Amino acid sequence: MHSEVVASRSADPSNPRSSRTGNPGGSGSGNGTPPVDAVSLAIIEQLQEDGRRPYAAIGKAVGLSEAAVRQRVQKLLDQGVMQIVAVTDPLTVGFRRQAMVGINVEGDVDPVADAVAAMPEAEYVVMTAGSHDLLVEIVCEDDDHLLDVINKRIRALPGVRSTESFVYLKLKKQTYMWGTR
C-alpha cells in the first residue's frame, strides 16, 4: 500500500556519475559510492529544514531551476533515498507506549530482522555491532500490548536467543538535520 521503506538500496549500478563537485572528504572509498551528488544533498538539506519548502525557493538556494529541483526530488523519492513525512512524538500525541528492544540472534540475522520489520509495531529496525545484533523501536497501545509483542511475538521468532528492553520514559530530542549542524 504505502510507498514502503528506505532500505531498498536502489540497486542501480548503471549510474556512476559522481564527479562534478566531488564528494567532500572522499570517505566513500569503501563500497557504494553515494548515489546522490552534492546538489541533491543540498536539496535534501533544504527539505530537512522544511519539508514543504517550494521548489523555486530550493532551486534558488542550490542554484538550479524549479523544474530541475522537482525532477530530482521526485527521483529521490522514487529511489527511496528520502521521504517527506510528518514526524511526531507519540508520547506527546497521546496514548502510546514505546520501547527499544535489543535482540540477540543465533545464526543469520537477516531473516530475523525481516520478520521483525514486518511487524506493524516496529517503527525502526537496525542491525548493529555490539552486545545486541538488532535494535528495534516498538510503538504500542499500552503495556499489555508491548508485553505481548516482546514476550510473545519477538521471542517466538526462530533464531532469537535473547532480548533486552528499554521502555521509553521521555523523549528529549528528535532531529533530522544531520547535514546542517
Place this chain on the structure above:
Amino acid sequence: MHSEVVASRSADPSNPRSSRTGNPGGSGSGNGTPPVDAVSLAIIEQLQEDGRRPYAAIGKAVGLSEAAVRQRVQKLLDQGVMQIVAVTDPLTVGFRRQAMVGINVEGDVDPVADAVAAMPEAEYVVMTAGSHDLLVEIVCEDDDHLLDVINKRIRALPGVRSTESFVYLKLKKQTYMWGTR
C-alpha cells in the same frame, strides 16, 4: 536557528479544551491530556503518508475545509506536536557513521540528557527504564569522529557512569506511520 525539537511538551496549561470526540481509551487520566483531537490526528496521519499532500486533499479526507486544515497544520507545527521534514537513511546517503549509545547515569538523569541533547551529533535522545538510563543515537562523519564523541565528550560528562555502544551496520526499516497500521 531552526524551529528546534519536539520535546518541548507545550507547557500551556490554559488549554483544557479536549472533549469533542472524546479520546479513545481515556488514557489521559494521568497528566497532560492529549492536546490534539481526533481530527488533528487524522490530519497527521495524512501527512505521515505524504508530507506534501495539498491541504484541500487532506480536508476532503478528514471532512474539513482547506483553510481549517491549513490553520490546524500551522498550529500543530507551531506547538511542536509534529514537524514536516525529509528523512533519509544516512548510511544510504553516504559518508556517515551511526551508533546507538546506552548511557548509565549516577544521580539525576535530566542534566545529562540535556547535555547530550545539546551535542549536534546527537540526533535522538530518550530517557529509558532498563539497564540504561539514556539512549542516544549518534551520527558522525567517520569512525574517528564517533570515537571522539563517545569516549571523550559523552564519557566526560559529570554523572555518566558508563556507556555501551551499538554501531549501526544496516538500517532495515524506518517508518513514521504509527497511526495507520
Place this chain on the structure above:
DNA sequence: TCGATCGTCACGGATTCCGCAGTTCTGGGG
C-alpha cells in the same frame, strides 16, 4: 445575559505546481 475567544467557512490574488517541448552535455560505438 453579555462579552470574548476560538474554530470554521468563503473568497480573491499571488504563488506554486505540473506537464510539455527544446537545448545542452556526457559517454559510447562506428
Place this chain on the structure above:
DNA sequence: CCCCAGAACTGCGGAATCCGTGACGATCGA
C-alpha cells in the same frame, strides 16, 4: 573524428494550490 543515444537542465503556459482577510456561529467565563 563524427554520430547517436541517454540523461539532465531550462523555459513556458495552464491549472491547482497556497495564503491573507473578513464574517459567521459556537463555546466558555464573568
